[in-house]
Amino acid sequence: xxxxxxxxxxxxxxxxxxxxxxxxxxxxxxxxxxxxxxxxxxxxxxxxxxxxxxxxxxxxxxxxxxxxxxxxxxxxxxxxxxxxxxxxxxxxxxxxxxxxxxxxxxxxxxxxxxxxxxxxxxxxxxxxxxxxxxxxxxxxxxxxxxxxxxxxxxxxxxxxxxxxxxxxxxxxxxxxxxxxxxxxxxxxxxxxxxxxxxxxxxxxxxxxxxxxxxxxxxxxxxxxxxxxxxxxxxxxxxxxxxxxxxxxxxxxxxxxxxxxxxxxxxxxxxxxxxxxxxxxxxxxxxxxxxxxxxxxxxxx
DNA sequence: ATTGGCGCCTGAAAGC
DNA sequence: TGCTTTCAGGCGCCAA
Numbered sequence: 001x002x003x004x005x006x007x008x009x010x011x012x013x014x015x016x017x018x019x020x021x022x023x024x025x026x027x028x029x030x031x032x033x034x035x036x037x038x039x040x041x042x043x044x045x046x047x048x049x050x051x052x053x054x055x056x057x058x059x060x061x062x063x064x065x066x067x068x069x070x071x072x073x074x075x076x077x078x079x080x081x082x083x084x085x086x087x088x089x090x091x092x093x094x095x096x097x098x099x100x101x102x103x104x105x106x107x108x109x110x111x112x113x114x115x116x117x118x119x120x121x122x123x124x125x126x127x128x129x130x131x132x133x134x135x136x137x138x139x140x141x142x143x144x145x146x147x148x149x150x151x152x153x154x155x156x157x158x159x160x161x162x163x164x165x166x167x168x169x170x171x172x173x174x175x176x177x178x179x180x181x182x183x184x185x186x187x188x189x190x191x192x193x194x195x196x197x198x199x200x201x202x203x204x205x206x207x208x209x210x211x212x213x214x215x216x217x218x219x220x221x222x223x224x225x226x227x228x229x230x231x232x233x234x235x236x237x238x239x240x241x242x243x244x245x246x247x248x249x250x251x252x253x254x255x256x257x258x259x260x261x262x263x264x265x266x267x268x269x270x271x272x273x274x275x276x277x278x279x280x281x282x283x284x285x286x287x288x289x290x291x292x293x294x295x296x297x298x299x300x
Numbered sequence: 301a302t303t304g305g306c307g308c309c310t311g312a313a314a315g316c
Numbered sequence: 317t318g319c320t321t322t323c324a325g326g327c328g329c330c331a332a
Contacts, residue, residue: 002326034308034327058326076325077310108310131309133326175303184327192325288304290325 002074004058004156004189005235009242010080011055017082017123018062019053021115024122029110034075034135041136044068050115057152057188067141071148075133085114085122111136152188156231157239161187163225171218173210177227178287180210187231193266194234196293200265201230205299206285206292265293273298 002010026042038044048064055061062070105112111127127134139146153169154161169186180186181195190198199206204213204227213224264274269284273295280297 073326075309075327129309130311131325133309173302179303182326289306291323 002058002076002078003191003194003238004055005194005238005242007058007060007074007189008055008239010074011053011060014060014080014082014125015053017084017115017117017121017125018050018113020050021117021123022049023047023113024116025114027112029105029112033110033129033132034073035137037136038138041138044138045070045113056149057155057184058191059149061139069139071135071137071139071146072127073135073148075129075131075135077131078127078129078134081126081128083124083126085124108132151185153184153186154188156187156189156235159232161228161232163220163228166224166228167214167218167220170210170224171214175210176206176287177204177208177210177213178206178292181231182290189235190231192290192292193263194231194238196266197234197264198227198230199299200294201234202227203298203300205296206287206294208300265295268293 023045024047026045028037028042031037045064045068048066048068050062051065052063053060054063058073060072060074062072064070105126106128108128108130109126110129110132113125113127115123115125117123127136137146137148139149154165170180173180175183177199178195181190181198182192196206202223204223213221213227215221265282268282271282272278273280273282275295275298278295278298280295282293283296285292285294
C-alpha cells in the first residue's frame with residue numbers, strides 16, 4: 001500500500017539504476033494498466049536520458065531529456081524491481097535471450113526498462129502490478145500541467161505544513177478529519193495508514209469535523225498545530241525507516257519492498273492502545289468504505 | 301460545491 | 317478439502 005513514504009523509498013531505490021541513466025530499451029507487455037499507456041510510449045521513451053527522478057505526493061516523476069515527464073503511480077500493488085545485469089558492453093539491446101537469462105519475467109511484470117548508467121552498468125528495471133491500479137502517463141513538454149499533478153495539495157514533508165496552513169485548508173470543511181486528510185487536493189501523499197497514525201498521535205477522533213480544528217474565523221486551534229506536527233513526524237519517521245529497510249533488503253536479493261513498521265493503530269483492531277496508562281482496545285470502523293483504526297478513549 | 305459511494309483488479313485469507 | 321465470499325486500498329468518476 002504505497003503512500004508517500006513508500007513512494008519516496010521506491011524513488012531512492014530506483015535512483016542508482018535510473019537517475020542519470022539512458023533508457024536503452026523499454027517494453028510494455030500489455031496495452032494498459034489502470035489507463036492505456038500513452039501513444040508511442042516505448043518509442044518516445046527509448047534512447048532518452050533520465051535527467052532526474054523525483055517524487056510529488058505518491059507520484060514518481062521520470063524527467064526525460066526532451067522535457068517529457070513520465071508520471072508513474074503505483075496504485076495499490078505496484079512495485080519496481082531492479083536487476084543489475086552483466087556489465088558486458090558487448091551484450092545488448094534487442095537480444096531477448098539476454099534478458100531471459102538474467103532476469104526472467106514473472107507474472108504481472110507489465111513494463112520492463114533496460115537502463116544504461118553513465119558508468120556503463122546495465123540494469124533491468126521491472127514494473128510489476130497485479131491489480132493494475134497503477135498507471136504511467138506523460139506530462140508533455142511545454143504543455144499544460146497534467147491534471148493528475150495540478151490537483152495536488154501541499155506536501156507533508158519538510159516544515160511547511162503547520163497549524164495555520166491546516167486551519168486554512170480545513171476552514172468550513174464539514175467532512176470528517178479522516179476524509180479531509182485523505183483528500184489529495186488538500187494534503188498530498190497521505191493514505192489510510194498514516195492518516196490513522198497521525199490522528200492517534202494527535203489524540204483526535206477521525207469522525208470529528210475538519211473545521212473543528214479552527215476557530216469560526218479560520219484560525220488554528222491548539223490541536224491543529226499538534227496534528228500538523230504529528231503528520232510531519234510520522235511521514236519523516238516512515239521515510240527514514242523505509243530507507244534503511246530498503247538497503248538491508250537489497251543486500252540480499254536486489255529487490256525493493258515496502259518497509260515493515262510497527263503501527264500504533266493501523267491494523268491493530270483488538271489490541272491494547274499503546275498510550276501509556278490507556279488500557280482501551282483499538283477499534284475498527286468504516287468511513288466512506290475504508291477501515292479506520294483508532295482508540296476511542298484517547299482520540300476525541 | 302461538497303460529500304459519499306462505486307468500481308476498477310487480483311490475491312490472500314476467512315468462511316462455509 | 318475445496319469452493320465461495322470478503323477484504324485490502326488509491327482515486328477517478330458519478331450522483332445526491
